[in-house]
Amino acid sequence: MRRGSAWFVTLTLLLLARGPASAQAIGQGVELERAGQFEQAASIYFSTLRAEPTNFSALLGLERVLPPLNRLVELVPVAQRALGASPTNAALRAVLLRTYVALNEPDSARALALRWAAAAPRDEAPYREWAMALGAARQQAAAREVLLAGRRALGRADAFGIELAELSQLAGDWEGAAREWSAVLTGMPVQLAAAASALADAPDAQRERIARVLTTGSPSPLARRLAGELLLGWGQAQRAWLVFEPSVATPSSDAAFALRRFADLAGARSTPDARRVRALALARYADMAPAPAAARARADAARAFIEAGDRAAARSVLERVAGDTTAPPDAQALAQRAVVEALIEAGQLDDAAQQLATNRRLAADDRAALRLRLASACIVRGELDRAEATLAGDSTVDALALQGWIALYRGRLREAQDRFRSAGPFAGDREDATERTAMLALLQQVPLESFPELGGALLLLAQGDSTRAVPALRLAAERAGGAGRPAILLLAGRVAARTGGTEQQEEVALGLFAEVVRTAGQSAAAPAAELEWARLLARRLQTADAIQHLEHLILTYPRSAVVPAARRELERARGAIPKS
Numbered sequence: 001m002r003r004g005s006a007w008f009v010t011l012t013l014l015l016l017a018r019g020p021a022s023a024q025a026i027g028q029g030v031e032l033e034r035a036g037q038f039e040q041a042a043s044i045y046f047s048t049l050r051a052e053p054t055n056f057s058a059l060l061g062l063e064r065v066l067p068p069l070n071r072l073v074e075l076v077p078v079a080q081r082a083l084g085a086s087p088t089n090a091a092l093r094a095v096l097l098r099t100y101v102a103l104n105e106p107d108s109a110r111a112l113a114l115r116w117a118a119a120a121p122r123d124e125a126p127y128r129e130w131a132m133a134l135g136a137a138r139q140q141a142a143a144r145e146v147l148l149a150g151r152r153a154l155g156r157a158d159a160f161g162i163e164l165a166e167l168s169q170l171a172g173d174w175e176g177a178a179r180e181w182s183a184v185l186t187g188m189p190v191q192l193a194a195a196a197s198a199l200a201d202a203p204d205a206q207r208e209r210i211a212r213v214l215t216t217g218s219p220s221p222l223a224r225r226l227a228g229e230l231l232l233g234w235g236q237a238q239r240a241w242l243v244f245e246p247s248v249a250t251p252s253s254d255a256a257f258a259l260r261r262f263a264d265l266a267g268a269r270s271t272p273d274a275r276r277v278r279a280l281a282l283a284r285y286a287d288m289a290p291a292p293a294a295a296r297a298r299a300d301a302a303r304a305f306i307e308a309g310d311r312a313a314a315r316s317v318l319e320r321v322a323g324d325t326t327a328p329p330d331a332q333a334l335a336q337r338a339v340v341e342a343l344i345e346a347g348q349l350d351d352a353a354q355q356l357a358t359n360r361r362l363a364a365d366d367r368a369a370l371r372l373r374l375a376s377a378c379i380v381r382g383e384l385d386r387a388e389a390t391l392a393g394d395s396t397v398d399a400l401a402l403q404g405w406i407a408l409y410r411g412r413l414r415e416a417q418d419r420f421r422s423a424g425p426f427a428g429d430r431e432d433a434t435e436r437t438a439m440l441a442l443l444q445q446v447p448l449e450s451f452p453e454l455g456g457a458l459l460l461l462a463q464g465d466s467t468r469a470v471p472a473l474r475l476a477a478e479r480a481g482g483a484g485r486p487a488i489l490l491l492a493g494r495v496a497a498r499t500g501g502t503e504q505q506e507e508v509a510l511g512l513f514a515e516v517v518r519t520a521g522q523s524a525a526a527p528a529a530e531l532e533w534a535r536l537l538a539r540r541l542q543t544a545d546a547i548q549h550l551e552h553l554i555l556t557y558p559r560s561a562v563v564p565a566a567r568r569e570l571e572r573a574r575g576a577i578p579k580s
Helices: 006-016 020-034 038-051 056-065 072-085 090-102 106-119 125-136 140-154 161-170 174-187 189-200 204-215 221-233 237-248 253-267 272-286 291-307 311-322 329-345 349-358 364-380 384-390 397-409 413-426 430-443 452-462 466-480 484-498 503-519 525-539 543-556 563-573
Strands: none
Touching (some): 020 038, 020 056, 038 072, 072 090, 090 125, 106 140, 125 140, 125 161, 140 161, 161 189, 174 189, 174 204, 174 221, 189 221, 204 221, 237 253, 237 272, 253 272, 272 291, 272 311, 291 311, 291 329, 329 349, 364 384, 364 397, 384 397, 413 430, 484 525, 525 543, 543 563
């Protein structure tokens, strides 16, 4: 139990200031305490009290040093003499009361506490000091009885709520602790963080009971906020918001502060549900905050909605920011860009294009980046003319890379190669560069300038239609002939294996890999296909067959670039490397 008595500190400072002689003596005693010389320190404190019977610092010093000397009983007469000299001094009463309890003299402690309470009938101090002394003596049940008696005597249902909550928690009565904290918050809303911290550590089996205590019936707004914060911390974000939301239904500065706090707590968690309730809290907070803060909060809410995968909600919030001429420039910029991004993600490409064409508040860099995203979305939709028109006049390396893909999907292979080479390795991110490099390697195996069949098959792949892309790639392979055939068949096999999951799709992939190995001779496609064949067999738990293919690959194509990977797969298949 916490002491929390600031007046003790104040009184100590006042008494220390009585005179230089006593202050110097007390200082010597404290130094001796620190050195572990308790006997000498006790002598100094006793000497000080003979000269000044009410010297509070000396009494506290004896309270510290006499217990390890097994001489605490000697404190009783000097504390009684001090209290006799100053009978209304609460600090001196507390020292004597604690001494009686520590010496296990319950009758003396009770009599002193009741006299103190009778002299100060509206004061909580007698009961609190008595209970704290009992708690320090590990008599929690007795401490609880004292506090309940004090509550009845004072006639206040919320008296000693924090202390009783702590005692309930120590006794394992988490429901009782929740009830006490709920009552405390009615008179002391500032204790919300302390209540949430105290109850957050409840065992899993007790958490639902705590939630019921705080939400059953007609809970107060503060009880709802406490329950919401607890549920949020326990990983129940959506339920937390449902519980918390009614407590902030009426706009006020208090509700705005609570919403901001809830949003910050949700922001500390990384789950999609937590991100979404953070967005909801920020959006509600924005409705109560002043104009500049409101715009930023909405922008943050939109970002959280996007992170949670709710782009419709994000767009709704961002449209309000985008239309707010009083919003700060940074919030406006974020909103303008995010609105267009949301339109593109939702497939509303006409609206996105119109925003790009008419919205003059978009920054130049944002406009360029959005134009690239819109072109990419048009490509995926198969709207190649529109994608090309979107990129018109853009000579950046990113635009060149996209123009290369447009040319490829139209079957203009040489043009695609030229565009990819012009774009270089720095367009897009590393994954984009790797994908272009792999495509260039494939195109070098196909000695055709125009190849619509291959372009159409690759467009199906870009659109995520693997089911149609695999047979289309196979037909293109037959049309290509020469070195292009095994290279395209290898790609078709990889696509079928990557999108597998059904036995039929895996069989298609195995057939394609087998065909490449059988017909590709010494080309680079043959060992690459056999490696993919072995990997797929290993995934199907056909380990012996996988090992056979890996050994064949290593012996047959010793100079192939895939041999190091094949050796590692072989070691893994043999059990030398644990599966991860």
